Amino acid sequence: MSERKSSPDRDDSERAFFGRRKGHKLRQHQAGLIEQLLPHLALDIDGEAPADARDIFDPAADDVRLEIGFGGGEHLAAEAQNFPATGFIGCEPYVNGMAKILAQIEAANIGNIRLFAGDAAELLAWLPKESLSRIDLIHPDPWPKRRHWKRRFVQDRTIAAMARVLKRGGEFRFVCDIDDYCAWTLSHLARSQDFVWLAERADDFRLPWPGYTMTRYGRKAAREGRKAAYLRFRRVG
Numbered sequence: 001m002s003e004r005k006s007s008p009d010r011d012d013s014e015r016a017f018f019g020r021r022k023g024h025k026l027r028q029h030q031a032g033l034i035e036q037l038l039p040h041l042a043l044d045i046d047g048e049a050p051a052d053a054r055d056i057f058d059p060a061a062d063d064v065r066l067e068i069g070f071g072g073g074e075h076l077a078a079e080a081q082n083f084p085a086t087g088f089i090g091c092e093p094y095v096n097g098m099a100k101i102l103a104q105i106e107a108a109n110i111g112n113i114r115l116f117a118g119d120a121a122e123l124l125a126w127l128p129k130e131s132l133s134r135i136d137l138i139h140p141d142p143w144p145k146r147r148h149w150k151r152r153f154v155q156d157r158t159i160a161a162m163a164r165v166l167k168r169g170g171e172f173r174f175v176c177d178i179d180d181y182c183a184w185t186l187s188h189l190a191r192s193q194d195f196v197w198l199a200e201r202a203d204d205f206r207l208p209w210p211g212y213t214m215t216r217y218g219r220k221a222a223r224e225g226r227k228a229a230y231l232r233f234r235r236v237g
C-alpha cells in the first residue's frame with residue numbers, strides 16, 4: 001500500500017492531508033483483504049506512472065475514471081459494475097473504507113478497480129496528463145468553519161491538478177449537501193479557465209444524474225433534511 005506522511009503543520013503552499021486514516025479495528029476478514037488483496041490492486045505512486053493510464057488495467061481499459069474519497073465504496077462499486085470496459089481508480093485514505101471496497105470487489109468479482117490509499121492530491125500529481133475521462137468527488141469532508149476552509153479538497157491548486165489529468169471534454173462531478181461548500185466550489189471553478197459548469201436549469205443541479213448511486217453520506221444528509229447539489233463541470237480549453 002502506498003501511503004505517505006503528511007503533516008498539518010506544513011506551509012499551506014504545500015498541500016497537507018487532513019482526515020482520518022484509521023477508525024474502528026478491522027474484522028479478521030477485512031484485515032486479510034487489506035493484507036492480501038490490496039497489494040494486487042494498489043497503485044504504487046513511488047514508481048513512474050504508465051504513459052497511458054488505460055494500461056493500469058488488465059485488460060487495458062477503454063477509458064479511466066477516478067473517484068476521490070469513495071468512503072464505503074457504494075458508488076464506486078456500482079459504477080465499476082455498470083461500466084465494465086472503463087477502468088476506475090478509487091482513492092480513499094481511510095482504511096475502513098478501503099476494507100469495504102475490497103469486500104465488494106471480492107464478493108462481486110469486480111476486475112476494473114485499482115486503489116490508492118492516500119491523499120488524492122498526490123495521486124493527481126502522479127497521473128499522466130489528459131488521462132482521465134471523469135473525476136467524481138462525492139460528499140467531500142465539508143470543513144464548515146472558516147478557519148478550516150483551507151482544508152477543503154477543492155482549492156485553486158487541486159482544480160489545476162484535476163484540469164491537468166482530465167481529457168478535453170472530460171468531467172469533474174461534485175456532490176455536496178453543504179450549501180456553503182457548493183457555493184465555494186462554484187466560485188472556485190468559475191474563476192478557472194479550464195472548466196465550464198454544465199447546468200442549464202435548476203433540475204440539472206438539484207437532481208442526481210441518471211444512474212447515480214446514493215452513498216452513505218448522501219443518505220445521512222437526506223435523513224437530516226439537507227438537500228444535495230449535483231454539479232457537473234466540463235474540462236474545456
Ligand SMILES: C[S@@+](CC[C@H](N)C(=O)[O-])C[C@H]1O[C@@H](n2cnc3c(N)ncnc32)[C@H](O)[C@@H]1O
Pocket residue numbers: 017018019020068069070071072091092093094097118119120121138139140141142153215216217218
Ligand atoms: C464525508 S466522507 C464521504 C464518503 C463517500 N464519498 C460518501 O459519500 O459516503 C469524505 C471521504 O473523503 C475522504 N478524503 C478526505 N480527504 C481526502 C483526500 N485528500 N483524498 C482522498 N480522500 C479523501 C475521507 O477519508 C472520507 O472517507
